[in-house]
Amino acid sequence: MNVEQALNRLKQKGYKYTGKRETMVEIFSREDRYLTAKEVMEEMQGQFPGLSVDTIYRNLSLFEDLGIVEGTEWEGERRYRFHCGGDHHHHHLICKQCGRTKPLNLCPMNALLGKPADFTITDHKFEIYGYCQDCEINPDEQAVK
Template sequence: MKVEEALQILKEHGYKYTGKREEMIRICAEEKRYLSAKDIMERIRELYPTLSFDTVYRNISTFVRLGILEETELEGEGRFRLACSADGHHHHHVICTECGKTSSLPGCPMNVMSSVPDDFQVTGHKFEVYGMCKECVAHAN
C-alpha cells in the first residue's frame, strides 16, 4: 500500500486529514518491518514533540481496523507495518524476530488443510513464520 492509498481510505471512512496521521503512515511506509507503537512514537516526536502516546496508539488502532496497518505480536508486544496492498491480495509473511523485517511467502497453508470440519465456515486465518533474517544471523555469529 502507498501512503496516498492509506490517506484515501481514511477519507472514505470519514476521518480528517492531519499531518500527524500522514506522518505516522509515512513512518510505517518507510520501513519493511514491523514497528512497535513506541518505535512510531519516537520517530514522530521529532516533528510533533507534544504528541501524546494515547493519540499515537488511538491512530494505530484506527489504522489496523481500516486495514491500513497489519498487526502481529513479537515478544509479547503489538507490532505494526503498512499493509502490503490495498487490493486484498492474500499472502503470509516470514518475520525476523531480531529486526522485524518481513518477506512475503508464496502460497497459503490453508490450501493443503483438509481437517477443517464440514460444519465450520472459515472466515479468516493468520499464518506467520518467525526466525532470523540473514543480516541478523550474520550479526549474531
C-alpha cells in the first residue's frame, strides 16, 4: 500500500478526501512501524491545532475497516501501521523498542496446528516481539526495564 492507493481506496468507498486524512496516510506511509493514536495526534497538531482525539480515533477505525492500516493490541494499547498491501497471508516480527516491523512470510500456525478436525479456522494473528538490530540491547538491561 502507498499513499495514492490508500487515498483511492477512501474515494472508491465514498469517503471524503480531507487534508487530515491525507496527512494521516502520509504519516503511516513515512513510518515503518506501529504508531499509537497519541503519536499520530502529536504529529498532526502543528498543522491542525484544533484537532480532536475523537477525529484521530474515528479515522483510525475507518482506515482499519478499509484495510489502509493494520491494528494490533500491544502493551495494553491499540497501535496501527500502514497495511502491507496485497492479500498474501503473513505475520510480523515487531521491535518492542521502536515499533518497526518485518514480515514473517511463513505461517507458524501450519506447523503448530495443521488443519484441526471438526473446526474451521477463519482468521488468526501471530506476532513475535523482540528487538530489531538497531535497537538490540544487552539482555541484562532488558531485565531492568
